[in-house]
Amino acid sequence: MSSGYGRAPFVTSRRRLTAKATKERIVNSRLTQTIGLDYPIIQAPMAGTSTSALAAAVSNAGALGSIAIGAVDAEEARRQIQATRALTARPFNVNVFCHATAAPDPAGDQAWINRLRPLFAPFDAQPPEQLRDIYPSFLDDDAQLAVLLDERPAVVSFHFGLPRPKQIAALKAAGILLLATATSPAEGQAVQGAGIDMVVAQGWEAGGHRGVFDPADDLMFATLPLTRLLTSRLTIPVIAAGGIMDGAGIVAAMTLGAAGAQMGTAFVPCPESAADAAYRRALEGQEAQRTRVSAVLSGRPARGMENAFMRQAEPDAIAAYPRAYDIGKALNTAAKAAGDDGYAAQWAGQGAPLSRIMPADQLVRTLADEIDRAASIFRSDETNRAVGSNVGKNHPPRQAAP
Structure with missing residues (x-):
């Protein structure tokens, strides 16, 4: 009896240490370290729904807020970037569309x-x-590129494909971190090959427009398989996107190697979004x-x-x-x-x-708390399995009763 009780403090201590290590690994991911975030969370850029107020609230709370300028002209894009910057000194993301002009x-x-x-x-x-x-596509919009080079947001992301090599080179020379959406392993390889810094693995579950380069060749990968395929094949950080609504989902994606999660639908009900009453x-x-x-x-x-x-x-x-x-x-x-x-x-x-339904900053804090709890549960279960697997290794098996 005493030996069984004597093992409890060690197991409890080990659980605490492993849970703490898991939390630190998640909080100090390649996403958070590279951009300077407190949490491995990106609020997805949603054209027509994202606002400067939403992006700033998310960024001020320690995650990465985003605005989308693919549906506006260069003048309005500049206004939105400046409006966001007036509300936060933290990094934020600006998203553009790179569709092939029909x-x-x-x-x-x-x-x-x-x-x-x-x-x-x-x-x-x-x-x-x-x-x-x-x-108009960013591929053909010199005015949009000029605004980005002039305003220099911390992060620029691409949807529907990749920009031209000269656009990538210009943005990187300006010190801007680049992200791009991929919906398949082949697109992920293309993103890395183009010199983009991080890839967003958008699964079939995701809301909004598919980021697929060619809609006629959409392989419809789900978020978790796509995330694991990309993390196992690429060297750049992978951000999971699609169907992730809480901290448990974030931890699940990061367990597969993701550096963080991008979440859109979760932020639509926030009062800072532009969603109308019917949408809500x-x-x-x-x-x-x-x-x-x-x-x-x-x-x-x-x-x-x-x-x-x-x-x-x-x-x-x-x-x-x-x-x-x-x-x-x-x-x-x-x-x-x-x-x-x-x-x-x-x-x-x-x-x-x-x-x-909650303010954006409260949602970020809630997600952070859920990450802590999910990480602790995951590591506790893992510790239980590890401890259980060692039981009896130094003792002969019991003889069956006659």
Whole structure:
């Protein structure tokens, strides 16, 4: 009996030490050390939802806040960067879109207009006569590059692909840390080969637009397998993204080698986000239980809460991104004017039912506490297994009773 009790202080001490070591390894990850963060958390850049107030609150709380400028012109991009900087002295991320500019296709555009025309009729509205490229790609936007080089945010990230080599070289020469999204091992290799500093492993579970380079070749990797594949093959840090909503999810990803996690849907309910009342109600309701990936809203696959637009629009022969988004936004404007929110882009990941309503700084602190608890549980379980495996090694096995 005494020998059994005598082992307890050692086991307890070992648990405390291993839990502390796990916490330190997570807090002092390559992500936190490189950027100067307190926690290995990135608030995802969400065009139309992220705000300077949200990004600053996250950064001030010790994580990495983000704004998205892919849907605005250079002048507005500068204003948003400066507005964020006025609210925080901590690092923050600025995201741009690197999609390949679609070739003109008047016939295809007109076919998509005609296909959606019946959806406008209940709202006494007409679709646009022609579709516009409402979001220029960063690949062709010298003005956006000039703003980034002038303002020099700590971090710039890329979605839908990679920038041109000369753009990468210019940003790195300006001392800016670069991140890029990858949805497959091949894309991850391309990100590392291009000289990008870190890769965001976006799983199929993630809300918002898929960062896939070529939507026609989307292999739909889930977050955890993709994270493990990239951490085992790449030398640059990997940030897991997709379906991660709490500290346990962050620890799970980091157990597979991730340097941190990027979270979008978790921050949508924060009062600092630009989500409207309908979006917030949907996240709180049954709508959050049903998310799906669809390209009908914008022309590129994106995961959001299922709505009337996704159900009614035929998914074939969709106009190219971002021209499809032009008519999608027009339809939503007409529907909202009539009091119908069923055509809005309410992007959300598969973890949406786990979302919580609280200020951004409180959410970061909550996630940090959950990381501590999850890390302690993980290491305690591991210690139990290790101690259990040693029991009896120095003693002969008991003889079976006759």
